[in-house]
Amino acid sequence: MPLIEAHGLTKQFRQAVKEPGLVGSLKHFFTRQYKDKLAVDHIDLSVEAGESVAYLGPNGAGKSTTIKMLTGILVPTSGSLIVDGLVPHEKRQQNARKMGVVFGQRTQLWWDIPVIESFNLARDMYEIPAARYKANLAEFTELLGLAEFMNIPAGKVSLGQRMRADLCMALLHEPKLLYLDEPTIGLDIAVKDSIRKFIHRLVEERGTTVMLTTHDLGDIEDICNRIVIIDSGKIIHDGGLADLKDNYARDRVIHFQLARPPASMEPICAGLPACDLHADGLSLSVRFDRFEFAAGEIAAAVMPHVEVIDFRIDEPEVEDLIRRVYLGQLSLAAPEPTADTPESAVAAEA
Amino acid sequence: MRGLNKYFSIAKASLEVIFVYRAGFAFNMIGTVFYVVAMFYLWQTIFLGKPGALGGFTWPEMKAYLIVAFILNSTMTWFDEWTMGSDIREGRVATDLARPIDFQLKRFAEAIGPVPFELVSALGIGAVVAVVFGGIALPADPVHLALFIVSAALATLLKFAIIYCVSMVAFWTTGMEGVQNARMAVQNIFSGALIPLVFFPEWLRGFASVLPFQGMISTPALTYLGAMDGPTTAFMIGTQAVWVVGLMLFGRLLWRSAIKAVTINGG
Ligand SMILES: Nc1ncnc2c1ncn2[C@@H]1O[C@H](COP(=O)(O)OP(=O)(O)OP(=O)(O)O)[C@@H](O)[C@H]1O
Ligand SMILES: [Mg+2]
Numbered sequence: 159m160p161l162i163e164a165h166g167l168t169k170q171f172r173q174a175v176k177e178p179g180l181v182g183s184l185k186h187f188f189t190r191q192y193k194d195k196l197a198v199d200h201i202d203l204s205v206e207a208g209e210s211v212a213y214l215g216p217n218g219a220g221k222s223t224t225i226k227m228l229t230g231i232l233v234p235t236s237g238s239l240i241v242d243g244l245v246p247h248e249k250r251q252q253n254a255r256k257m258g259v260v261f262g263q264r265t266q267l268w269w270d271i272p273v274i275e276s277f278n279l280a281r282d283m284y285e286i287p288a289a290r291y292k293a294n295l296a297e298f299t300e301l302l303g304l305a306e307f308m309n310i311p312a313g314k315v316s317l318g319q320r321m322r323a324d325l326c327m328a329l330l331h332e333p334k335l336l337y338l339d340e341p342t343i344g345l346d347i348a349v350k351d352s353i354r355k356f357i358h359r360l361v362e363e364r365g366t367t368v369m370l371t372t373h374d375l376g377d378i379e380d381i382c383n384r385i386v387i388i389d390s391g392k393i394i395h396d397g398g399l400a401d402l403k404d405n406y407a408r409d410r411v412i413h414f415q416l417a418r419p420p421a422s423m424e425p426i427c428a429g430l431p432a433c434d435l436h437a438d439g440l441s442l443s444v445r446f447d448r449f450e451f452a453a454g455e456i457a458a459a460v461m462p463h464v465e466v467i468d469f470r471i472d473e474p475e476v477e478d479l480i481r482r483v484y485l486g487q488l489s490l491a492a493p494e495p496t497a498d499t500p501e502s503a504v505a506a507e508a
Numbered sequence: 509m510r511g512l513n514k515y516f517s518i519a520k521a522s523l524e525v526i527f528v529y530r531a532g533f534a535f536n537m538i539g540t541v542f543y544v545v546a547m548f549y550l551w552q553t554i555f556l557g558k559p560g561a562l563g564g565f566t567w568p569e570m571k572a573y574l575i576v577a578f579i580l581n582s583t584m585t586w587f588d589e590w591t592m593g594s595d596i597r598e599g600r601v602a603t604d605l606a607r608p609i610d611f612q613l614k615r616f617a618e619a620i621g622p623v624p625f626e627l628v629s630a631l632g633i634g635a636v637v638a639v640v641f642g643g644i645a646l647p648a649d650p651v652h653l654a655l656f657i658v659s660a661a662l663a664t665l666l667k668f669a670i671i672y673c674v675s676m677v678a679f680w681t682t683g684m685e686g687v688q689n690a691r692m693a694v695q696n697i698f699s700g701a702l703i704p705l706v707f708f709p710e711w712l713r714g715f716a717s718v719l720p721f722q723g724m725i726s727t728p729a730l731t732y733l734g735a736m737d738g739p740t741t742a743f744m745i746g747t748q749a750v751w752v753v754g755l756m757l758f759g760r761l762l763w764r765s766a767i768k769a770v771t772i773n774g775g
Contacts, residue, residue, distance in 0.1 A: 226602065229606050230605065230606075231602050231605045231606055233767070233768055250605065251609070251610070252608070254605075254606055254607050254608040254609075255608045257606075259606045261602070261603075264599070264603065266603050268521055268525075270524075270525045270528045270529075271521055271525060271528070279517055279518065279521055282514040283514045283517070283518075283607055283608060283609055284607075284608060285513075285514070311528070
């Protein structure tokens with residue numbers, strides 16, 4: 159049985175419609191106008207134990223709302239949701255015992271008292287046996303480098319330190335499920351990297367199931383094996399990272415560094431009829447469909463005509479992919495995606 | 509009672525916070541000292557030239573009433589509608605909901621944590637003021653003292669329950685400062701904090717007796733003084749207890765429906 163199982167899960171918010179200013183407030187006071195906002199719109203989602211899911215989507219897509227329903231903080235408007243055999247909002251405390259959650263935007267640490275005491279509070283709140291607590295605290299302190307600010311109040315540590323401490327706090331009770339809502343927001347590259355490594359390790363070694371929302375696509379490549387994309391409350395993609403790349407990123411670009419400018423493009427073009435070629439001085443790039451050609455075939459077709467000093471292959475950028483999904487340039491519902499991006503159209507001119 | 513351990517820890521942490529904000533706490537205390545001294549002078553003037561009792565109070569008894577009121581007003585001062593309201597409005601309660609804790613009990617632990625310290629401070633200041641003003645009436649016997657302690661404890665619970673219920677308004681409105689001021693105004697009048705209820709006109713006294721506020725000051729103070737006969741004391745303390753239980757449950761109910769209807773902001 160899946161750990162998370164949602165069917166037709168929906169959350170509708172009622173937002174007050176209010177004109178600005180005092181007059182608007184007064185008017186609202188008497189007329190009380192509301193508009194319904196479907197934040198999460200009949201989503202189906204099933205997550206097996208041990209999976210690490212990246213939950214992506216543009217701002218306002220419904221990611222945080224979904225996480226809040228999964229954690230039992232929000233009551234769904236309709237649909238069914240079972241997490242590890244429980245309906246989260248009905249058995250909120252029982253559900254809370256089995257999960258950890260980090261909201262990047264707000265801390266769970268006690269603001270005014272030293273970080274270590276927040277951890278001690280977690281020990282008591284989750285009734286963690288003393289030995290387990292000690293072992294976990296030692297391990298996380300080591301891995302996340304918490305020692306230097308352990309005795310400083312959470313309100314006085316830096317954002318990166320706070321986030322690491324929050325992560326520790328969420329994991330001391332060894333939850334089988336970890337929800338991360340933008341865990342790397344506002345962090346520098348080094349801290350991001352250490353957090354990603356840490357979560358990766360958690361997934362690998364402890365088999366923790368992770369669901370992560372982020373706008374930083376570095377997070378997903380390091381951590382996740384599955385990608386769910388939500389837009390306007392609806393799930394528009396659900397699959398492996400590799401699937402996404404296979405289906406929607408068939409293009410590869412191979413760049414050659416040449417010793418001399420090519421004498422003529424004719425013979426090269428003739429050898430690669432289905433590809434886009436782009437030559438510019440000493441560089442030559444070929445955009446090809448990786449299901450039609452192997453990189454080696456491209457190289458074999460180019461090599462006889464020019465002297466190649468060096469070459470590299472561009473992987474499709476996940477970021478670019480998802481941006482295109484967000485912008486609606488890539489329809490994930492369509493069976494055959496259009497390979498024509500603006501760049502390749504320009505390249506074809508050359 | 510292993511399940512309550514976590515709330516004990518929360519209370520302890522909350523007590524620690526008060527030491528972080530010790531300057532604020534000290535200023536608060538100084539403010540209430542000025543207030544209680546002013547009340548003493550005011551009532552002294554009223555009692556001046558009246559050798560007997562006023563509304564059943566002798567001057568030493570009145571002084572005792574004022575000290576008791578001061579001490580009760582000085583506890584649980586760190587829990588108010590404004591704080592809880594902003595936690596609700598700004599979505600910080602989401603953090604509480606993501607944990608295996610009961611929301612009301614957690615809030616209670618936070619509110620009760622600093623009380624021992626507040627109590628010690630208030631008792632110290634109260635003793636000094638009492639001595640400076642020539643002493644106060646003491647409870648007639650240990651029974652009254654014991655009953656007073658019970659009633660004072662109930663008064664503190666009652667304060668929590670009332671503020672907790674009123675805080676739930678934050679789910680529907682932004683003006684928590686106004687709400688809090690309104691509650692304090694009503695409480696100051698009907699608890700007997702400003703004027704003992706016996707000085708009220710009949711109709712107003714009737715009104716006060718059906719409200720929970722009298723249990724916050726009047727009942728414990730009169731119990732301390734032994735001003736009520738046995739059955740009346742039992743009835744009044746019973747009334748306090750009923751209000752505590754009723755409002756605690758009502759608060760839970762409010763929370764439950766509020767959380768369903770409005771749910772957490774932001775994200
Ligand atoms: N408490 C609320 N009341 C009313 N509307 C809300 C509430 N919370 C969220 N919404 C609305 O629901 C939609 C989804 O919000 P949500 O926070 O889930 O988005 P998100 O995907 O997490 O976005 P972001 O990437 O910006 O964090 C938004 O349009 C938002 O305005
Ligand atoms: Mg969000």
